[in-house]
């Protein structure tokens with residue numbers, strides 16, 4: 793079974809009530825349910841982690857080296873600030889897909905730069921909760937290509 797680590801970064805635990813005009817009204821629990829449903833259909837085992845702490849996110853990425861075949865990550869605000877998270881993704885070397893609910897290219901200037909995207913296989917941004925579903929398909933695609 794394909795194993796994937798899926799990480800939600802800071803403030804994503806507040807989805808549903810957080811700036812609903814930008815992030816929608818779907819809660820993180822609902823998004824996680826959608827993810828698990830899709831994962832089951834794709835034959836993937838997804839472990840989901842949410843943390844507001846940069847170090848915990850770094851540790852989750854590091855530990856994935858031992859058991860995961862890919863990482864899906866919404867680094868949230870750390871996208872734009874965290875050299876540590878970028879370095880962890882680069883160090884571990886697992887295929888990683890960056891996800892954003894909102895289209896970060898269409899927002900404030902400071903959100904246009906992603907420190908993490910250059911060390912990821914690709915980025916999916918702007919499709920709301922469906923960004924995570926698209927990322928599952930991308931992860932499956934990458935893993936299958938690697939196995940060929």
Ligand code: DQA
Pocket residue numbers: 802803804866867868869870871891892893894895896903
């Ligand atoms: C986000 C976009 C980030 O700029 C922001 O800091 C977030 C959420 C998104 O999913 O759209 O917290 O990653």
